[in-house]
Amino acid sequence: MAIIGQMRFEAVFFDAGETLVHPHPTFPDLFAEILRREGHDVGPETIRERIHVVFDRFKLAADTNELWTTTPEKSRRFWYDVYGIFLADLGIAEEGLIDTVYRAFTDRSNYAMFDDVVPALEKLSGAGLKLGVVSNFEEWLERLLDDLGLTPFFGVRVISGVEGLEKPDPRIFRLAIERAGVTAEASVYVGDNPEFDVEPAAAVGMFPVLIDRRGRFADTSGARITSLGELPGLLGL
Numbered sequence: 711m712a713i714i715g716q717m718r719f720e721a722v723f724f725d726a727g728e729t730l731v732h733p734h735p736t737f738p739d740l741f742a743e744i745l746r747r748e749g750h751d752v753g754p755e756t757i758r759e760r761i762h763v764v765f766d767r768f769k770l771a772a773d774t775n776e777l778w779t780t781t782p783e784k785s786r787r788f789w790y791d792v793y794g795i796f797l798a799d800l801g802i803a804e805e806g807l808i809d810t811v812y813r814a815f816t817d818r819s820n821y822a823m824f825d826d827v828v829p830a831l832e833k834l835s836g837a838g839l840k841l842g843v844v845s846n847f848e849e850w851l852e853r854l855l856d857d858l859g860l861t862p863f864f865g866v867r868v869i870s871g872v873e874g875l876e877k878p879d880p881r882i883f884r885l886a887i888e889r890a891g892v893t894a895e896a897s898v899y900v901g902d903n904p905e906f907d908v909e910p911a912a913a914v915g916m917f918p919v920l921i922d923r924r925g926r927f928a929d930t931s932g933a934r935i936t937s938l939g940e941l942p943g944l945l946g947l
C-alpha cells in the first residue's frame with residue numbers, strides 16, 4: 711500500500727506507448743531511418759517538425775470516437791492512413807512505402823523500454839502494490855512485454871486489441887480495476903497523454919499521473935512526473 715495524504719493506493723496501472731515502451735531509438739529517428747533505407751533523405755529534425763500532422767490525425771480519431779486498435783484490420787487501416795498522410799506531407803508519394811513503414815512499426819525488435827521502468831516497477835511491487843497495464847495497442851503488446859521481461863510485473867494486462875475496448879472509454883479502465891480486485895479510488899493510472907490517459911482515468915475515480923518525459927506539459931495542474939523514477943516518491947514510498 712502506498713499513501714499520499716489521506717489516499718491509500720493498492721494498485722498502479724500504466725499506459726504502454728511512450729510510458730513504458732517506445733520505438734527504438736525514437737519514432738522520428740526510426741521513421742527517418744526507414745525513409746533513408748528506401749532512398750529518401752528526410753532527417754529526423756524534419757520528422758520532428760512535421761510530426762504534429764500525426765498528432766492531428768490522433769486528435770481527429772479521438773474527437774470522432776474512432777476505435778482504431780480494437781481489431782487488427784482497423785488498426786492496419788488507421789496506421790496506413792496516418793503514414794499515408796505523413797508521407798504526403800513530407801512530399802513522398804511512393805507505392806509500397808506505407809506498407810514498409812507499417813511493418814517496421816509493428817516489428818517488436820524496433821521497440822525498447824525506458825531505462826527507468828524496471829527500477830520503478832521493482833520498487834512499487836516491492837511495496838506490495840498490484841501492477842497492471844491498460845493500453846491502446848495491438849494484441850502483440852503481450853509478446854513485446856514478454857520480450858522485454860516485463861510480463862511478471864503485470865498481473866493485469868488490458869490491451870485494446872484484445873478486449874475490443876479502447877481508451878478513453880471508461881470501461882477499459884474499469885475492466886482493469888475489476889481484474890485487479892481493487893477500487894478506482896485505490897488505483898493510480900500513469901500515462902503520457904492528457905486526453906487518453908489522465909482525463910479518462912480521473913473520470914472513473916483513479917488518481918492520474920501524467921508522465922511528461924519531454925517536458926511538453928509543464929503547466930499541467932495535476933500530478934506530473936518527468937521520469938518513472940519519480941513515481942515511488944510521489945506515492946509516498
Ligand SMILES: [Mg+2]
Pocket residue numbers: 725726727728729901902903
Ligand atoms: Mg502513451
